[in-house]
Amino acid sequence: MEKKLSGKVVAIIIADGFEQSEFEKPLKALIDEGAKVDVIGIKKGKVKAWKDKNWGDDFEATKSITEVESGNYDAIVLPGGVMNPDHLRTNDDVVDFVADFLDEGKPIAAICHGPWTLIETHNLEGRKMTSYPSIKTDLINAGVKWVDEEVVVDEGLVTSRSPKDLPAFCKKMVEEFAEGVHY
Numbered sequence: 001m002e003k004k005l006s007g008k009v010v011a012i013i014i015a016d017g018f019e020q021s022e023f024e025k026p027l028k029a030l031i032d033e034g035a036k037v038d039v040i041g042i043k044k045g046k047v048k049a050w051k052d053k054n055w056g057d058d059f060e061a062t063k064s065i066t067e068v069e070s071g072n073y074d075a076i077v078l079p080g081g082v083m084n085p086d087h088l089r090t091n092d093d094v095v096d097f098v099a100d101f102l103d104e105g106k107p108i109a110a111i112c113h114g115p116w117t118l119i120e121t122h123n124l125e126g127r128k129m130t131s132y133p134s135i136k137t138d139l140i141n142a143g144v145k146w147v148d149e150e151v152v153v154d155e156g157l158v159t160s161r162s163p164k165d166l167p168a169f170c171k172k173m174v175e176e177f178a179e180g181v182h183y
Contacts, residue, residue, distance in 0.1 A: 003034030004178040008074040010035045013094060014067070015042050015118075017083025020049035021163045022058040022111050026077050029170040031061035035177070037071070038063050043092055050081045065093040075177040080112025080132060080162075088117045096118045105181045107156035109173040113165070114140060115159055128154040130161050156182030 001182050010030050014023060030037050041047050041061025049056030076098065078085065086096045099121035101108050103183075110118060112132045118124055125143035130152045151160045151168040156176050161168035 003032075004174055005033040005035035006051035008035045008177060009072060010075045010077065010177065011018050011040050011068065011073045011091075011097075012037060012039045012077040012079065013040045013088060013097070014047050014059070014061065014079060015084045015087035015091075016048045017050045017081045018047070018079045019081035019084070019112060019163065020051040020164060021150070022079035022081065022114070023059065025172060026109065026111075026160070026170055030077070030177075031176055032047060033174050039121045040065055040068055040092065042087065054159065065091065065097060068097065070104070070106075073101075073106070074180065075107040075109070076101050077173070078108065078110040078117055080110075080114045082113055086118035088111065089120045099123060100181045104155075105156060107173075107176045107180070107182065108156070109158040109169065109176070111160045111169050112162050120141075128152055129155060129157065129159045131159060132161055139150070 005025045031064045039061050041062045044061055044064045046058045047061050102123045115131045119142045128145045130147055130149050136146050150165045158176050
């Protein structure tokens with residue numbers, strides 16, 4: 001039986017302080033469904049996770065944001081954690097890369113504080129989303145219709161609130177990534 005994401009290439013973008021579970025569980029779901037996944041960092045090399053209110057494990061960013069092109073990817077995952085998206089949203093290369101996905105209708109999955117990076121694209125007006133409650137106002141100010149739900153899907157954009165939503169988030173992420181481009 002063919003896996004749902006066979007032939008799909010997915011980017012996961014991380015910086016120091018990403019929420020470990022919000023990286024590991026989506027990564028496993030993607031690989032289990034046959035996707036090829038590239039872990040992209042601001043630079044190549046070790047990136048430190050955040051886990052249970054302290055530093056977590058080190059993971060390898062196999063590519064840097066400066067050496068990848070959005071056209072080589074079918075979908076993108078933006079894990080949360082507070083520090084991670086704060087680093088990502090101030091990096092022009094990351095913001096441009098993510099903006100291409102929104103512009104092209106490619107699926108995006110962002111959980112917890114992950115949507116912070118999406119705000120910087122200035123391309124969320126009218127989208128329905130959720131997030132960790134502390135960034136609700138930021139999303140509303142970006143023109144988002146914010147709702148407090150376990151998982152929200154809006155034309156290929158999948159968002160969830162926190163690690164407790166990971167089962168629903170991963171399920172919808174796989175479904176939307178399998179569907180491909182949304183317009």
